[in-house]
Amino acid sequence: xxxxxxxxxxxxxxxxxxxxxxxxxxxxxxxxxxxxxxxxxxxxxxxxxxxxxxxxxxxxxxxxxxxxxxxxxxxxxxxxxxxxxxxxxxxxxxxxxxxxxxxxxxxxxxxx
Amino acid sequence: xxxxxxxxxxxxxxxxxxxxxxxxxxxxxxxxxxxxxxxxxxxxxxxxxxxxxxxxxxxxxxxxxxxxxxxxxxxxxxxxxxxxxxxxxxxxxxxxxxxxxxxxxxxxxxxxx
Numbered sequence: 001x002x003x004x005x006x007x008x009x010x011x012x013x014x015x016x017x018x019x020x021x022x023x024x025x026x027x028x029x030x031x032x033x034x035x036x037x038x039x040x041x042x043x044x045x046x047x048x049x050x051x052x053x054x055x056x057x058x059x060x061x062x063x064x065x066x067x068x069x070x071x072x073x074x075x076x077x078x079x080x081x082x083x084x085x086x087x088x089x090x091x092x093x094x095x096x097x098x099x100x101x102x103x104x105x106x107x108x109x110x111x112x
Numbered sequence: 113x114x115x116x117x118x119x120x121x122x123x124x125x126x127x128x129x130x131x132x133x134x135x136x137x138x139x140x141x142x143x144x145x146x147x148x149x150x151x152x153x154x155x156x157x158x159x160x161x162x163x164x165x166x167x168x169x170x171x172x173x174x175x176x177x178x179x180x181x182x183x184x185x186x187x188x189x190x191x192x193x194x195x196x197x198x199x200x201x202x203x204x205x206x207x208x209x210x211x212x213x214x215x216x217x218x219x220x221x222x223x224x225x
Contacts (some may be wrong), residue, residue, distance in 0.1 A: 004154075033213070042203065043155075043216040088154055095168045098210045099145070102154035 002093035006103035021074040021106045023089035031092040079110045116217035133189040133220045137206030144187045149201040
């Protein structure tokens with residue numbers, strides 16, 4: 001079974017600082033997603049990465065993918081309080097590569 | 113365009129009762145997925161369905177759990193004879209095709225007393 005590991009599990013950072021969340025996965029996949037989840041809420045799709053070297057940016061978040069290393073990163077630039085949430089990476093796999101295998105999540109708290 | 117809808121949002125059941133969770137996909141989406149999230153954990157895939165067909169149920173427990181997506185109406189996840197370990201948030205997602213971005217519903221939080 002495809003394994004997805006994220007680190008760190010918990011991240012507390014001050015506003016204005018930069019940080020990176022890492023996502024490693026165990027077997028080849030052609031799609032990797034980043035989702036955001038606020039407490040008690042559903043998951044919001046942030047990025048989908050499809051190819052080696054793919055980089056996508058939205059506001060203060062930037063995601064990249066290295067398929068050879070089976071590694072994706074989510075970089076946070078100049079964090080603000082509104083970014084506080086849990087961030088999940090998810091890798092497509094399973095029969096037909098239709099199912100998503102999720103990491104354990106990174107709970108980000110941005111301190112004013 | 114309404115998003116993925118799930119109901120109920122919260123469900124309380126006593127051990128041994130049945131739980132029925134409903135999911136209406138986004139308009140134009142014919143692929144539905146169910147995931148379970150235990151407290152402080154990531155989501156775990158349960159089952160993938162298209163209209164009237166179960167495509168992949170490799171994540172479903174072998175007993176007590178079943179899912180359907182009829183030609184008309186919502187997808188249903190059914191849990192018979194619930195136990196405390198079934199307490200979790202159950203999320204449904206839909207996509208227009210099998211290898212496209214999945215959009216998640218608000219979830220049903222099941223509590224088994």
